[in-house]
Amino acid sequence: MIRITQIKLRPEEGEDLLLSKICKKLKISEKDIESWQITKKSIDARKKEAPVFVYQVDVKTKKQEELFFKHGKGPEIRRVTEARYQFPKDARRTMQHRPVIVGTGPAGLFCGYMLSQAGYGPVLLERGGPVEEREEAVEQFWKTGVLNPECNVQFGEGGAGTFSDGKLNTLIKDPFLRGKKVLELFVSMGAGSEILYDSKPHIGTDVLKQVLKNMRQKIESMGGQFHFHTKATNLEITDGKVSGVYIQDTKAGGITRFIAADVLVLATGHSARDTFQMLYEKRLNMHAKAFAVGLRIEHPQSMIQISQYGEKYGALLPPAPYKVTARASDGRGVYSFCMCPGGYVVNASSEQGMTAVNGMSNHARDGRNSNSAIVVTVSPEDFEDGLSANINPLAGMEFQRRLERNAWRLGNGAVPIQLYGDFKENRKSSGPGEVLPDTKGQNCYTNLRGILPEPLNRAIIEGVDFWGRKILGFDRYDAILSGVESRTSSPVRIERNDQMESSIAGIYPCGEGAGYAGGITSAAVDGIRVAEAIISIK
Numbered sequence: 169m170i171r172i173t174q175i176k177l178r179p180e181e182g183e184d185l186l187l188s189k190i191c192k193k194l195k196i197s198e199k200d201i202e203s204w205q206i207t208k209k210s211i212d213a214r215k216k217e218a219p220v221f222v223y224q225v226d227v228k229t230k231k232q233e234e235l236f237f238k239h240g241k242g243p244e245i246r247r248v249t250e251a252r253y254q255f256p257k258d259a260r261r262t263m264q265h266r267p268v269i270v271g272t273g274p275a276g277l278f279c280g281y282m283l284s285q286a287g288y289g290p291v292l293l294e295r296g297g298p299v300e301e302r303e304e305a306v307e308q309f310w311k312t313g314v315l316n317p318e319c320n321v322q323f324g325e326g327g328a329g330t331f332s333d334g335k336l337n338t339l340i341k342d343p344f345l346r347g348k349k350v351l352e353l354f355v356s357m358g359a360g361s362e363i364l365y366d367s368k369p370h371i372g373t374d375v376l377k378q379v380l381k382n383m384r385q386k387i388e389s390m391g392g393q394f395h396f397h398t399k400a401t402n403l404e405i406t407d408g409k410v411s412g413v414y415i416q417d418t419k420a421g422g423i424t425r426f427i428a429a430d431v432l433v434l435a436t437g438h439s440a441r442d443t444f445q446m447l448y449e450k451r452l453n454m455h456a457k458a459f460a461v462g463l464r465i466e467h468p469q470s471m472i473q474i475s476q477y478g479e480k481y482g483a484l485l486p487p488a489p490y491k492v493t494a495r496a497s498d499g500r501g502v503y504s505f506c507m508c509p510g511g512y513v514v515n516a517s518s519e520q521g522m523t524a525v526n527g528m529s530n531h532a533r534d535g536r537n538s539n540s541a542i543v544v545t546v547s548p549e550d551f552e553d554g555l556s557a558n559i560n561p562l563a564g565m566e567f568q569r570r571l572e573r574n575a576w577r578l579g580n581g582a583v584p585i586q587l588y589g590d591f592k593e594n595r596k597s598s599g600p601g602e603v604l605p606d607t608k609g610q611n612c613y614t615n616l617r618g619i620l621p622e623p624l625n626r627a628i629i630e631g632v633d634f635w636g637r638k639i640l641g642f643d644r645y646d647a648i649l650s651g652v653e654s655r656t657s658s659p660v661r662i663e664r665n666d667q668m669e670s671s672i673a674g675i676y677p678c679g680e681g682a683g684y685a686g687g688i689t690s691a692a693v694d695g696i697r698v699a700e701a702i703i704s705i706k
């Protein structure tokens with residue numbers, strides 16, 4: 169296989185030109201090409217007056233490759249061998265019972281997929297509903313403000329990432345190609361094949377819902393079993409080993425049932441606070457970890473488009489993302505997180521009397537605004553209420569709850585919003601300027617200075633003002649802020665050893681909630697890693 173990099177197309181040029189560009193680079197004719205495929209695509213907009221799409225393609229030719237290289241073809245052409253993810257040799261682990269996976273977010277689902285494919289017939293427990301029901305519950309919440317604490321933006325089939333931008337890019341190193349496997353599985357379940365080569369792949373909520381249904385059917389067809397509206401509420405531990413899990417029907421309430429299990433995967437996500445509490449009481453080794461909190465900011469997508477791609481080409485290029493970072497004068501890092509081009513700010517709460525926000529978009533990213541969370545890292549030292557983090561692993565979780573109660577109070581249960589200029593002047597907003605908020609859920613103008621500790625407010629102001637010099641209008645008076653962005657990652661890390669087992673044998677902490685992932689792809693990859701660990705033990 170021959171890999172060619174740095175093939176450039178102007179925005180107005182179509183991908184049908186790629187073949188002729190390949191032939192030109194290899195100095196061969198189209199009839200010598202057996203097959204070719206795009207393996208990377210990105211936008212280079214450093215020169216605003218001349219942005220280009222940059223491609224990497226892999227080509228199979230009828231001509232002898234040796235011939236090529238004998239004549240020297242330069243740095244942009246090289247030979248590659250196709251590498252694929254390999255699931256490790258199955259040690260045929262003896263289990264008395266089916267493995268149980270708690271949570272059907274990306275971590276639980278991909279772990280379930282691999283264990284089903286290996287013939288272990290896992291049981292997947294999910295406190296929320298299947299995606300169809302979940303969609304109704306979420307729409308109902310956004311319309312009426314009536315929260316279902318068991319089925320919402322955080323809880324339900326697909327986990328936290330279902331109502332999201334579905335961004336799949338990740339910074340994790342991927343020597344075993346698990347990340348590539350995750351993308352390939354998403355494509356086989358109905359996601360667009362462009363996610364395999366796009367430098368910033370995203371699925372979008374509208375497509376993700378169908379992908380999840382297909383994945384469920386595939387896992388069931390391989391012997392996996394789903395139990396929705398089923399919450400793990402307690403564990404049975406015998407001689408330091410898990411022997412089962414107690415479950416409760418979250419829809420019908422009622423009696424607690426028991427499922428025997430000698431392998432239990434905990435893929436419960438960053439928002440399962442009652443489950444963290446239960447695990448803490450079960451003395452699972454865990455500790456508080458740093459995460460980031462802040463406020464979400466909205467700007468017109470058209471403003472970001474021009475700033476990133478220039479007047480002339482802005483309209484020809486996909487909705488532009490941005491990533492900004494800065495250091496505040498007190499040394500804290502402040503940065504943009506989970507940026508959603510052409511997206512919405514969503515009420516992503518999961519507990520009564522608490523308000524948390526996040527961002528989402530559909531595949532087309534055709535919303536009028538862009539939004540991102542402007543966040544500041546907080547560490548155990550910041551969780552001030554006497555719950556010193558050294559002794560209480562849940563101090564961060566309680567810190568999040570305090571911020572969310574502040575937000576709920578200021579918004580009176582709706583998403584509290586404010587104009588950036590008023591935020592700077594610590595003054596309540598009463599209505600929009602030119603930028604109209606695009607919130608999924610009710611919103612309410614107020615003064616957000618009452619949510620976060622003052623040093624964090626100052627860091628956010630320093631950051632936004634600084635970026636206003638890089639992205640024109642970023643610090644405009646009428647940019648819209650929403651609060652509070654408190655669930656950027658898990659406030660807890662559940663310890664696990666090299667075999668991925670916790671301090672209680674047979675329990676496998678997995679994904680974002682356990683503190684081993686941040687985002688859809690890395691959570692899915694961690695699910696695959698845990699499945700590998702489970703089947704590798706005799």
Ligand SMILES: Cc1cc2nc3c(=O)[nH]c(=O)nc-3n(C[C@H](O)[C@H](O)[C@H](O)COP(=O)(O)OP(=O)(O)OC[C@H]3O[C@@H](n4cnc5c(N)ncnc54)[C@H](O)[C@@H]3O)c2cc1C
Nearest residue numbers: 271273275295327328329332334335400437679680687688
């Ligand atoms: C609105 C929003 C937008 C996001 N956008 C993106 C994005 O664009 N790209 C990205 O990479 N990441 C995004 N994220 C983050 C991403 O969703 C998470 O990192 C990822 O889903 C973590 O996967 P997970 O499987 O570890 O946990 P989760 O996805 O949180 O799944 C955990 C599951 O466990 C279930 N559960 C919890 N407790 C129990 C229990 N006791 N019994 C039974 N079930 C239980 C929950 O209901 C949930 O379904 C977003 C998150 C949100 C909330």
